[in-house]
Structures are given as structure tokens and as C-alpha cells.
Amino acid sequence: MLQGDKTQYGVKAVSPSGLLHDIKGVKFAESDEEGIVHSQSFFAHIKAMPQILSSTDEKPWILRAIDPTGKCFQVTAITSSGEKFQVKAFSTGGDFHLLDVKAYQGKAHLPVKILESSDKYAPVKAISSTGEIIDIKAIDDEGNVLDIKGLKKDGNIYHIKAITKDGKYLGIKAVSAAGNFYDVKGIVAQDGSKINGVPYKAHIKALPQQSR
Numbered sequence: 001m002l003q004g005d006k007t008q009y010g011v012k013a014v015s016p017s018g019l020l021h022d023i024k025g026v027k028f029a030e031s032d033e034e035g036i037v038h039s040q041s042f043f044a045h046i047k048a049m050p051q052i053l054s055s056t057d058e059k060p061w062i063l064r065a066i067d068p069t070g071k072c073f074q075v076t077a078i079t080s081s082g083e084k085f086q087v088k089a090f091s092t093g094g095d096f097h098l099l100d101v102k103a104y105q106g107k108a109h110l111p112v113k114i115l116e117s118s119d120k121y122a123p124v125k126a127i128s129s130t131g132e133i134i135d136i137k138a139i140d141d142e143g144n145v146l147d148i149k150g151l152k153k154d155g156n157i158y159h160i161k162a163i164t165k166d167g168k169y170l171g172i173k174a175v176s177a178a179g180n181f182y183d184v185k186g187i188v189a190q191d192g193s194k195i196n197g198v199p200y201k202a203h204i205k206a207l208p209q210q211s212r
Contacts, residue, residue: 075172
């Protein structure tokens with residue numbers, strides 16, 4: 001590039017087989033300081049992410065647990081008093097590389113996280129502004145309820161699954177109005193992360209499905 005040339009070029013990660021990922025700066029914190037590494041504060045993480053489907057769909061994406069027969073379970077937040085409300089994924093600022101997963105309680109959008117735990121399966125919960133921990137479940141049309149948990153971790157990614165009574169795992173997907181599917185995953189947070197006083201282990205996000 002010539003000195004003074006302000007032409008902008010996309011930056012890609014390229015696999016040995018020729019697959020392309022977009023290089024993006026990713027923020028989870030609302031403040032300017034995302035975290036500290038080796039005593040140096042930083043604004044955003046740099047990640048290589050699957051290229052997205054072209055989408056102008058501004059409506060929140062619904063979340064579903066889907067079994068191999070095609071049966072769908074709605075992903076729902078349930079309070080200790082039995083109140084139920086929807087869990088959806090939506091883009092921030094029109095970007096569709098990484099969708100935020102939130103529980104919709106009226107006009108309030110509650111964060112959904114994997115909490116700190118020593119349990120075999122990591123708890124997936126919504127957190128209210130007062131620090132109330134709210135269950136996230138999968139419920140079918142007949143009222144059958146499945147737990148949703150974080151399973152084994154690959155690097156910084158937790159697999160999020162609904163667990164049937166006979167121990168089978170169902171994938172959790174975000175589905176757009178146009179019928180596009182994203183994978184719902186847990187992304188490990190910085191050590192010591194808290195929201196509304198509740199410690200958590202990972203963020204819950206919807207990401208483009210990967211080509212292998």
C-alpha cells in the first residue's frame with residue numbers, strides 16, 4: 001500500500017484447506033476496558049470467526065433445542081415463582097457475527113451466562129438486575145421440561161445442550177425469521193467475572209455454524 005493510501009482491506013484467517021474466517025474485534029464488557037493482560041488493559045479481543053450469512057433480519061432470533069427427529073423445544077426462562085419468559089438472540093449494531101443471548105422479561109433484557117460451579121454439567125442461567133438466578137429450560141408443546149447445561153469445553157468454547165431424561169444431548173440453535181440457524185455456545189470469560197454480583201464462567205452467544 002502506498003503511503004497516504006486510505007484504501008481498507010478485509011483481514012482473513014485462512015485454513016490449510018482454504019476455508020476463510022473473518023478477523024474481528026469482540027467486546028463483552030460495556031466499559032472501554034475489556035480486561036487486563038500482563039498489566040496492560042485492552043479494549044477488545046481479536047478473534048477469527050466464521051463468515052456470516054448475508055442477513056438484514058433485525059428481528060430477534062428464537063432459541064430452540066432440536067432433536068434428531070426434528071422435534072423442537074422452546075428455550076424458556078423460569079423464575080422460582082413459576083413465571084416464564086422467552087430467551088432470544090439478537091444482533092448489536094447490525095453485526096451478525098456474534099449474537100447476544102438474553103432473556104426477555106417485559107422490557108428488560110437479562111444476561112444469560114454459564115455460572116461458576118463444580119458440578120459435572122455447568123449451570124446455564126439468566127441473571128436479573130437484583131442478582132436473582134433464573135433457570136433456563138427447554139419445553140416442548142406437551143409441557144415436557146429439559147435441563148440446559150454447559151458440557152465439555154473445547155478451548156474457550158463450552159457446548160450448550162438440552163439433556164433428555166434418557167441422557168441424550170440436544171443441540172441448541174438460534175433461528176432467524178428467514179430460517180437461518182446459528183449454534184449457541186458458551187465463550188469463556190475473564191477470571192473473576194461478575195454481573196449483578198453473581199460470578200460467572202462464560203458468556204452465552206449465538207455464532208454462525210461452521211463448515212468443516
